[in-house]
Amino acid sequence: MSTKTLRLQIPQWQGGNLEAYHFGGQLLAWLAPAAAGPVATVEVPEPDGSELPLEDGIVARSALLRQLYSTEEILRKEMPDRIVVLGGDCLVDLAPFAYLNERYEGDLAVLWVDAHPDVMTPQHFVHAHAMVLGNLIGEGDPDFTRRVARPIKPEKVMYAGLYDMSPTEWEIVERLGLRMATPSQLIDSSQPVIDWLRSTGARHVAIHFDLDVIDPVQFRSLNFSMPNAPPDAFAGVPRGRMTMAQVVRLLNDVAEQVDVVGLGITEHLPWDAIAIRDMLRGLPLIGEGRA
């Protein structure tokens, strides 16, 4: 059976209100293996240093909705069987995963590999990238949830690499009954995830991989290494505790069980690359020199 894998490049940054996601998305696309199928890039306005508006409880609501519609339009046109999404912030997986659940008529499990649960709503927070899994399940802001024609059932969702969250988030995750495999449970086995996958009976899986699930001591291209951040900028925010090798093993173990039809890689923040890019711009001969 021939299948069509679409690669979707979405250097969205407004969902996390952080300009560096835009460049991080471009570099991620450059770093990725060559695509086997078609490649489409969602048009995202370049950051220009101006502040994004808070619109009815969500920063950059209208810009994010426009990017959501553009993504949907590409999906309608391409009609892929499988999708690789290169973000951008976590919100980039909303349209693609919603599409896949329709495409497979509900026969889709969702593995959310992330240090954070992404089930906030505008009542709790203003950045839409922290709401995307909630939206896929049908929770949260109507502008976003109404784009999910067929919500993912909570029992078809599992977290990997999550281990702690805010009281509000715990409450939502427990109310929805979302499963969770902590980093310690995944050190040398993927069994908790495999067991859940089998229990769902799903033959297809979409995997959201937020790079911040990786231990920031091992990998610095994450928000926790933001240059010049105030010392308390990430106070209380759980840091990833998995290694890259563990994530690679987990995803390959999953792929042996079911058909991986979606994979989103998100939240790439390559601070060193940004620093060197900016430095080169400021040098004589190669750049513009001193401003």
Added chain:
Amino acid sequence: MSTKTLRLQIPQWQGGNLEAYHFGGQLLAWLAPAAAGPVATVEVPEPDGSELPLEDGIVARSALLRQLYSTEEILRKEMPDRIVVLGGDCLVDLAPFAYLNERYEGDLAVLWVDAHPDVMTPQHFVHAHAMVLGNLIGEGDPDFTRRVARPIKPEKVMYAGLYDMSPTEWEIVERLGLRMATPSQLIDSSQPVIDWLRSTGARHVAIHFDLDVIDPVQFRSLNFSMPNAPPDAFAGVPRGRMTMAQVVRLLNDVAEQVDVVGLGITEHLPWDAIAIRDMLRGLPLIGEGRA
């Protein structure tokens, strides 16, 4: 007066015997501002994991000489007035700086912004990237020095950011009488370098910028952050102590005094980017999955 600035991309890695310089050079070229003039890339064999041969005291001597000749050929063909070199290891500046000293008939000062002096010879070490400044002055292995038709006079050379070295290196640097501005002397002033520049009377300067002059705490894309390096891998090796902002200031201050006709950026080792590239290759759907 119209001038021609050539951008030379040389992802050479054999001079430091480290495969990561190759990818680091490619990423550096991608990160750099768009070139205003012609761009040429020196053909460099891709690393394939096999060990490089030690040839008469220098690792990969023949491969390095071939890349040197290729660079010379490009320079002969392009006849640029100015050159931006994007390495690769430090050795990439050999042919371009030798060309510039001929092009300006000896009216060339050389500012060596580096945590290391690069004046070793095969008697002391086997990696040619640690010999390049010596070669430019006329010291070291004849295969390399004979390519420098007009050696740089030692009084036309100054180090910036250097502050310590091995006894052998101290001996050579002192014998040659090479000047040196330490990181502490350059914290908020470029004066030591400006004074030297004026003393040379040179109207042109070529600047070698080894990224390892940057403090590795600020910037991790350097050899000191090599993943899985043994704890003593860099014992005794001086680490850079400058900030990027200090280097940018220094180079712009220099550019106000004399014409910057050469700028080489070298030794970019983007470990995070390499890790993510390799990880993506090992994932299902986007890569080949588990080997």
